Amino acid sequence: MELDYETLKLIWWGFVGLLLVGFAITDGFDMGVGTLLPFLGKTDEERRVIINAVGPTWEGNQTWLITAGGATFAAWPLVYATAFSGFYAALILALFALFFRPVGFDYRSKIEDPRWRGAWDWGLFIGGTVPPVIFGVAFGNLLQGVPFHFDAETMGVTYTGSFWQLLNPFGLLAGVISLVMLTFHGATFLQLRTVGAVQARATDAIALSGKILLVALALAAVWSTFLLDGYRITSMPPADTAFMPLAKTVVRESGAWIGNYLAHPWMLIAPLMAFGGTFGAMRASADERPVAAFILSSAAVGGVVLTAGFSLFPFVMPSSTDLNSSLTAWDAVSSHHTLKIMFWATIFFLPLIVLYTSWVYRVMRGKVTVESIRATTHTSY
Template sequence: MILHTLIDYDVLRLIWWLLLGVLLVGFAVTDGFDLGTNILLPFAGKTDVERRVVINAVGPVWEGNQVWLILGGGAIFAAWPQLYAVSFSGFYLAMFAILFALIVRPVAFKFRSKREDAGWRKAWDIALFVSGFIPALIFGVAMGNVLQGVPFRFDGAMHIFYEGSFFGLLNPFALLCGLVSLAMLVMHGATWLQLKTEGPVADRARRFGGFAALATLVLYALAGVLLWLYVDGYRISSVVDATGPSNPLLKTAETQSGIWFANYQAHPWTLLAPVLGLAGAALAWIGLLARREILALLASTVSIAGIVLSVGASMFPFILPSSLDPRASLTVWDSSSSHLTLFIMLVVTAIFMPLILAYTSWVYKVLWGKVDEKAIREESGHAY
C-alpha cells in the first residue's frame, strides 16, 4: 500500500479537518431542522391535527438525516481517535443526555398516534419537544466549552485524565453558545415548516421563526464580542511539525487573549464564515416575513454553515484545547490517525459520499410538497 504516499501526511490531515467541518455542517443543516421542528411542535400546532402536520413535515426524512451524525461520529473515531477519546469520555453525561433525547424521538414518532387519548398524545408531544430542545442546547454548550478549553491532560504514557464535571460545562459563555445553537435551529425548523406546511401552522412557524432569526443574529454577535474580550484562546509557541507523530505533548502551547481572532487578521478570507452566519440569519428573517420559502430556507442553511465553520476558522489548527495543560491540546497536526488510515478513509469517502448525497437528493425530490390537514385526516393509517 504505497499509494497513500501520493498525498502528503499534512495535506491528508488538513483534508480530514475540512471534511470534519463538512460533516458537522451537514448534520446541523439536515437534522437541525428536525430538532427545530420538534421544538416548535407545541407552538406551531395548536390542535391534534395541526401537530400531526408538524410531525409529518419531518417524519419521512428525519431518519435519513441522522446519517450525518453517524458519519461525523465515525469520522472522529477513525480520523481523530484522541479527539474521540477525550470528548466522548469527558462529555460523557452530556453525550448520554443527547443520546437519550435521540432515542426518545423515534419512539415518540411511532407511538404518539397509536391511541386516541389526548393525555397520551400530549405526553409524547412533550417528549418530542424535549428530544429537540436537549440536543440543540447541549451541542451549543459543547462548542462554548471547546472554545474556552476543556479540563483534560495526558500523563507520560498518553493516558487521558479528564478533571471536569457535567455542571462545570454549564458556565455562562457556554450557555450563551447553547442559546445561539437553540435559536439557530428553531429558525431553521421554522423555515422548513414554512416550506412544508400552509395555513395556521405555517403562519405560527413564520412568527416564531422570525423571533428566532433575530435572536440568532443578536446572540451570535454577542458571543463573538465576549469571545474577543473575555475568553483566552490558544496558540502554539513551538515549531509546528505538520507531518510529525500524533503526540500532542511534543509541542508547547500557551493561552493568549483575543488569539481566536488571529486567523481572521492573517487570512481575511476566513471572515466569510462569521459574515455568512450573520447575513444568513438576517436574510432568513426577511424571507420568513416576506413568505419567501426557498429564500428563507437557503438563508438559514447559509447562516448555520457560517456559524459552525466560524468556530473551526477561529480555532485552527486547534481541535480541542486543554485548559489544564495547553501543550496537551489536540491540533490538526498532532492528533490524527496514521497516514495510511487517513488515505484509506479518504478513498472510502470519495466512493460513498457521492452515493449518500445522490440518495438524499433523490429522497427529498420524491417527498417534495406540502403536508396539509386534509391529507393527514384521509391517510390516518399511513401518517404519523
C-alpha cells in the same frame, strides 16, 4: 495520486467539518421542528401536520450525526477518546433525549387518547431541544478549553472537570445560540412545507427567533473577541510527521481566536454567512419566499458551525489545565495509511450519500396539509 500526510490531515479536518455542517443543516431543522411542535400546533391535526413535515426524512438526517461520530473515531482517535470521556455525562443526556425521537414518531399516533399523544408531543420536544443545547454547550467549552491532560509517561488522558463545570456562562450562551439557531432553521422548514395557520405561526416564529439569534451571535462575537482567552501554538514539529500531543508548545492569550481571521481574511465568509444568512432568511420569510428563507437559513447554520471551526483551527480540543496537551488537527490524527484509505472511501461514498439524500427530498417535496393527514390518517405519523 499520492497525498502527503500533512495534506491528508488538513483534508480530514475539512471532512469532519463538512459532516458537522451537514448534520447541523439536515438534522438541525427537524430538531427545530420538534422544539416548535407543542407551540405551533394548536390541535392534534396541526401537530400531525408538523410531525409529518419531517416524517419522511428525519431518520436519514440522523445518519449525518452517526457518520460524523464515526469519522471522528477513525480520523481523530485521541479527540474521540478524550471527548467521550470528558463529556460523558453530557453526551449520555443528549443520547437519552434522542431516544424520544424514534419512539415518539412511531408510537405517538397509534392511540387516539389526547393524554397519550400530548405526552409524546412533549417527548419529541425534549428530543429536539436537549441535544442542540448540549452540543452548543460543548462547543462553547471547546472555545474556553477543556480540563484534561496527558500523562508524559503513559500518555493516558485524565479529565479533571465535571458536568456542572460545563454549564458556565459562555457555554450556556453557546447552548442558547445552538437551540435558537436550529429553532429558527426548523421554522423556515415549516414555512416551506406547511400552509394556513401552521405556516403563519412558523412565520412569526422565524421573526422572533431570528431576532434572538442575531443578538446572541453579536454577544458571542464580542465576548470571544475581547473577553475570552484563546490558544496559539508557538512551536511544534513539522506538520507532515506523526508525533504525540505533548511535543508542541501552546500559549493562551487574549484575542487569539481572531488570529485566523487576521491571517486569512477569506475566513470572514463564515461569520458573514451566519449574520447575513439569518437576516436574509428573516427578510425572505417576511416577503413570503419560503424557499429562499430555507436556503438562507441553511447558510446561516453552516456559517455558525464554520465560524467555530475557523476560530479554533488548528485546535480541535484545547486543554485548559495543561496547554501543551491540547489536541490539534496535526497531532490528534490516525496514521498516514489510515487517513489515506478513509480518504478514498469518503471520496466514493460521500457523493452517493448526497445524491440519494437529494433524491429523497425531491420525491418527498410538497406541502403537508390537514386534508392530506385526514386522507392518510392510518399511515401518517
